[in-house]
Amino acid sequence: MRMGNIWAPLAKAIAATGTDRHVDCLIDLIGADIEHDLVTVTRYSATQTPEFVKHRRFSDEMVQRYLASYYVFDPFYASWRRERRLGIMPLKRLADDEAKRGQYIAGFLAQSEICDEVGIMLADGGDWCLGIFLDRSSASFKDSEIARLEERLPVFAALHALDITARGNEFSRTSVPTGPGASPQQKPSIPASLWPELSQRERELVQLVLAGHPTASIAERLGIAIGTVKNHRRRIYEKLDITTERELFLQFFQARASRLNGP
Structure with missing residues (x-):
């Protein structure tokens, strides 16, 4: 050494x-x-x-x-x-x-x-x-x-x-950041105009997915079974015409980028 x-x-x-x-x-x-x-x-x-x-x-x-x-x-x-x-x-x-x-x-x-x-x-x-x-x-x-x-x-x-x-x-x-070179944590928020085809329960579940929660944590927070979370995910993907969590994130980020850039 x-x-x-x-x-x-x-x-x-x-x-x-x-x-x-x-x-x-x-x-x-x-x-x-x-x-x-x-x-x-x-x-x-x-x-x-x-x-x-x-x-x-x-x-x-x-x-x-x-x-x-x-x-x-x-x-x-x-x-x-x-x-x-x-x-x-x-x-x-x-x-x-x-x-x-x-x-x-x-x-x-x-x-x-x-x-x-x-x-x-x-x-x-x-x-x-x-x-x-x-x-x-x-x-x-x-x-x-x-x-x-x-x-x-x-x-x-x-x-x-x-x-x-x-x-x-x-x-x-x-250790909450307060000085130069520090940045607070940001949590994603779904705008009301995005994914109107989703129910309120499905939007709650998507919000937890975007915040980084795995299936087991989502089930615990929503008070439902892991299998129910998986069923919700499947229906959400069908409604949004996607097949993966990655595509869900991409839709969210693309929508936010469009909103920030604006006309």
Whole structure:
């Protein structure tokens, strides 16, 4: 382990646990000797839409685009909802051929001028994780750099666990973004003019889908059986002439884009 460049940020990160400086000091430690161009920090839930905590040298406009539409294509978010796997997660391990042609890499990252990223995924209480992402604009992360992060992961995880303990497991409340580089979470809202063919119950269900809830969570929130949720989904897809959840999101985002651009 090359420790020469990280002793000072390690000491600061230890001292910052339980304070508002924790995330920033953790970023400094993680990126101390890993070259990167920018940093983004996101919280992922298995049942809710992502929260953007903060960023460094990233575009506020792209943050808003991510929260408004691109999060549904985020492979890190999809992986967390599917597997809840913590640790060091390079983009290249998630990026199959379909993802490389998809909205996240070909769209969001291209517009953000990012060519590669690696996520440090840390347990954040309940079904949440904290993702700290190092991003590069012109070169991919080397295997040796990924290995260095994996070697140090237990330190990163222990520091964040200490911070959660010191805060009484209230990270979400104490980390509400307030300064530059921060953006609040946005929840999608279905305009009244969109999908008039849907019943009120079906609109409630679609609202939960757009907010990131899986089938089991929707069933619990609406007080119905999982099978009933699936039946509702099938009828909704038939009414909207679609076959997948992805098409549902695309219809929603296209309608909102048309409304925002206006005549």
